Amino acid sequence: MSRMMIQAAVTMNQLQNKLDLIGHNLANSETTGYKNRNADFSSLLFQQINNMNNPANAEGRLTPDGVRVGSGAKLGSVNIDLSLGAIKETGRALDVALQESNHLFQIQVTENGVTETQYSRDGSFYLSPMENNQVMLTTKDGHPVLGANGPIVFADGFDDITIGDNGLINVSRGGQSELVGELSTVEAVRPRLLEAAGDNNFRLPNLDELGYAFDEIIQNVNPSMKSGALENSNVDISKQMTDMILTQRSYQFNARTISTSDQMMGLINQLR
Structure with missing residues (x-):
């Protein structure tokens, strides 16, 4: 040839x-x-x-x-x-859309006995029942959504639930409002280094091979989101x-x- x-x-x-x-x-x-x-x-x-x-x-x-x-x-x-896509109103209490480019939700994913933190822009969340009459905020695939102090778990039996634009999660019980958790968001400072992990999630590569520190790629930021809405694809x-x-x-x-x-x-x- x-x-x-x-x-x-x-x-x-x-x-x-x-x-x-x-x-x-x-x-x-x-x-x-x-x-x-x-x-x-x-x-x-x-x-x-x-x-x-x-x-x-x-x-x-x-x-x-x-x-x-x-x-x-x-x-x-x-x-x-990771640029921002169009925002559509859904009116659903557990739908949240990020309003800044490169901002990501943190998801806890366990595969083959290994637990890692992955990242996503999909803010369509659900409540999964747990033991002791508790519920946990999860993705549609059942992966825990991470808040400021880890997975967001709180007691069931509430009348209403709201997620504020600042990420604060409040429930109403008998006419009384109660703060039960806070969504944590991060910013991908170097988005090109993120790897696709499947299920619309991203993960960090091997930092030792790249020669980067964690905070050179991912940094914590104050939440900036819109409740009752979802972000469309930016394709x-x-x-x-x-x-x-x-x-x-x-x-x-x-x-x-x-x-x-x-x-x-x-x-x-x-x-x-």
Whole structure:
């Protein structure tokens, strides 16, 4: 296989990954709190071929002599866009929408016996019953929502519940208001370092490998939210469709490169 065909094949494989990413964005365009993923491409290593003994314009030349042959392109990184999406009113007491970009709720997730703190923009919360006539504030998947002092657990049997714009959770019992918890929010100072954890959640990478301290990525902030509302996805469908068309065209051009190279080699093999 020629170098040209190898370059095209490598690039086509990475373009397929971008198409998968675009499809994922489009599929979640109606998912509450979903954040758009952007793909950044980077060039692979190239080989410098010096084939000119007396290059033209040698004096003051800014580019290297000879020919630079690349190896294609790859999907360099997938970045999460934590910008604010549209806010829609729901009127539901346990629905909360964050009103600042890069702000996140904290979720406690236990998988295979390991408990970790994950982060989400989805403020659709529920109450899960517990022992001793208590309830706990959870996500729709049943994961505990973390407050200022850990999971938010309080006694059941209340008449009404409200979540204020400052994150304070109050219940009404017999006409008396009682503070039972406070939502805790954090800010992703370096949102590009967050990893998708599934279920519309994010997690921190291995900090030892990155060389960052925890507070260089995540910092506690005062809650700024809107109760009785949810945040829509920030996916721009028109932009995603445009990116999909451009990516498909790039894929077709690279496929055409392979077929053209194959035809050229066929013609060369027929020479006598």
